[in-house]
Amino acid sequence: MSRFTVSRDIRASATDTWTTLVDWPRHGDWVPLTVLRVESERPDGAGARFVARTGVGPLAFDDPMTVVAWTPPGGDDPGDRPGHCGITKHGRVVHGTAEFxxxxxxxxxxRVEWIEDVTVSPRRLTRYAGPLVTLIGRAGFAATLRGLARDVERR
Structure with missing residues (x-):
């Protein structure tokens, strides 16, 4: 398994940031070489399903995910309940969990905190290249949160 955490303070309310972050198709705006499509009738709440297609041509892969926990922020003031979303990844290439x-x-x-705990197939790859997967994942999600911040702070 490869586990990493990234966080970023954003100059926007928790409610506005949450709303932007859970607009799944918008992730393609911040995640390089990725397009997301929602596969469930509802895009929000526990049970929502979506697939991220990442890569170029024959090097692309699908990363199917299901939302397993969903609690929007309780407000925008310090001390209000944080928003939390938990996701399972159950693809052929990437398996594990993500949460923010x-x-x-x-x-x-x-503040947005993103945690990934994933295995990459073939599993031998994660076992031997775990530190590299963690480094690449951390850098990639830090860039994703920078893109999210730019997007939501413009509003």
């Missing part, structure tokens, strides 16, 4: 929290901060800001 959106915590309200003073001054209509928030």
């Amino acid at each position: 929290t959106v915590t309200p901060l003073p001054g209509r800001r928030c």
Whole structure:
């Protein structure tokens, strides 16, 4: 398994950040070489399903995911309940979990924390290249959160 955490403070409310972050097709705006499509009738809440298609041509792969936990932020003031989303990844290439929290901060800001705990197939790859997978994952999701921040802070 490869586990990593990235976080970023964003100059936008927890509610606005959450709404942008759970607009699954928008992830393609921030994640390089990725397009997301929702496969469930509802895109929100536990049970929502979506697939991220990442890569180019024959090097692309599908990353199917299901939302297993869903609690939107309880407000935008410090001390209000953070938003939390838990996801399972059950594809042929990437398996494991992802989760993020959106915590309200003073001054209509928030902190997004993203945790990935994944295995990449073939599993031998993660076993031997775990530190490299972690490094690449951390860098990729840090860039994703920078893109999210730019997007939501513009509004």
